Amino acid sequence: MLKRWFVKEADSRLVTKLSQELRVPFLIAHILVNRGIHTLAEAKLFLQSSIADLYPPEELPDMKQAVARVKKALSAQEKILLCGDYDVDGISACAIVEMKLKDMGAFVTHYIPHRIKDGYGLNETIIKTAVKNGIKLVIALDCGTSDKEIIQGLKKEHIDAIIIDHHHPVPGQLAKPLCLINPKLKDSTYKFKELAAVGLAFKFSQALSDKASLEALDLACLGTVSDVVPLVGENRIIVKEGLKHLRDTKNIGIRALIEASRLDCLKLTCQHISFILGPRINASGRVDTAETSLNLLLSQDLVEARALADVLNKNNQLRQKIESGVFEEALQLIEREIDFKDHRVIVLSKELWHLGVVGIVAAKLTERFYRPTVIISFDGELGRGSARSIEKFHIVDAFSKCSRFLRDFGGHKRAAGLSINKNNITDFKLALNEIAFGLLKEEDLFPSLNIDAEIKLTEINDVLVRGINALMPFGEGNPEPVFCSRKLTLKARPQKLAKDTLKLWLTDGLRSISAVGFGMSSFAGLIQDDSKIDLIYTITKDTWQGQDNIVLKIKDLKVA
Secondary structure (H helix, E strand, O other): OEEEEOOOOOHHHHHHHHHHOOOOOHHHHHEEEEEEEOHHHHHHHHHHHOHHOOOHHHHOHHHHHHHHHHHHHHHOOOOEEEEEEOHHHHHHHHHHHHHHHOOOOOEEEEEEEOOOOOOOOOOOOHHHHHHHOOEEEEEEEOOOOOOHHHHHHHHHHHEEEEEEEOOOOOOOOOOOOOOEEOOOOOOOOOOOOOOOOHHHHHHHHHHHHHHHHHHHHHHHHHHHHHOOOOHHHHHHHHHHHHHHHOOOOHHHHHHHHHHHHHOHHHOHHHHHHHHHHHHHHHHHOOOOOOHHHHHHHHOOOHHHHHHHHHHHHHHHHHHHHHHHHHHHHHHHHHHHHHOOOOOOOEEEEEEOOOOHHHHHHHHHHHHHHHHEEEEEEEOOOEEEEEOOOOOOOOOOHHHHOOOHOOOEEOOOOOHEEEEHHHHHHHHHHHHHHHHHHOOHHHHHHOOOEEOOOEOHHOOHHHHHHHHHHHOOOEEEEEOOOOOEEEEEEEEEOEEEEOOEEEEEEEEEOOEEEEEEEEOHHHHHOOOOOOOOOEEEEEEEEEEEEEEEEEEEEEEEEEEE
């Protein structure tokens, strides 16, 4: 797909000043300014932040009241029921709070809704389970903000609820529990709004014990990265410090999963969480029950943990197989039903698509076609589905504008869930596309590549690589620095390597360097011996036969 290239401009005087004050290369200061960091104090906080720089948990809405209610439950020996969402964020948040409460002597049990049978959020089963087991306090994690009716049902049974959630409230559905810990509430004065649910659970754990619960940082890191929240502010601190704890984790379940995934603990990165560990934890909730994943994270027995990790591996393989089938069917539907002149949003529906994979398929189609995508599975007259969106289209806001056609919905700017009656699907498609035509320009439907700086190959050296590494961890909101070099020529013929990989050996006349493009072998036929190549890339180090070599990882290229 054609991509738009944007080279970010930065105030050169500001960059020079920051470079001198920090004593870092001009390019590193340039990148920091591009990240919105303009002062020495801001730069030091970004580069040197620690757990001590987290805001006091008591500043979160209702945190003090929630802690008091839990301590009352402990004193009265009341039973506590935890309810967590079935994704990595919800499961890891539930694990943190359950372990903390048990350490404090609480009688605590949990309930994880079934993705397919129950759907997202709190449901009637929570009320029935709480009443049946004599529960007096329910704590919801990564769900509940918009579950107004269920919270009212709990109140009728004289059961208190604490909600620890980070989802935007759905208009008209805001729950009113005893305590609602959500920094996204309109009246919240908390300084950082983007914590994942697991980050809020970590802070809840801190508040309960009056000290930093550093042992939970591995779980907090796992959930934060997996939920793709911006890695800035408190999230960056949690992940940066959490990676250290993850590499030396004492959590038996996490260790077993790392071992089953054939990863090296000492070399774990955010990418390993995003593409290997996170999907395995999610897989059980997609094709079976998320209880398996939660039991793994809570396990105190290595034999049990290894058996559970093996189940997660097998569930992940099954998920991949199911996902592949739904994806191919979705592509066929796009060919038959979607005309991109008339559709700025892809809305696809089919009977009995597996609900556990519709979100992943929506994400893949959004990436391939760069259109907001909604995938709906119908079971009779009721359809449930997931949506993924692009930069310029807030999917939950769009759903709000055509909510008359939906049973319910919720989520974030770029990802959401929904349910709909079959007789509304045609009107929903038309309404959503009408909204998209009003908001999206033609150019918004092409992905953009934001380039931190245009540089010469001679500027690439070990000092620059060390400076880049100091900006880690990379992820949403803090992307890996991207560079551009122009009018490069080939030193040797392009090579096609395994797994659709392209390898180039390039020069600008003064410096030669190797570059690899994963999934880009088709570009080889476009490049002639005398081609002038403009390249967009990130910079990394590759270890081969005991030697470290700087390598460019290609993100895009254009041949003049």
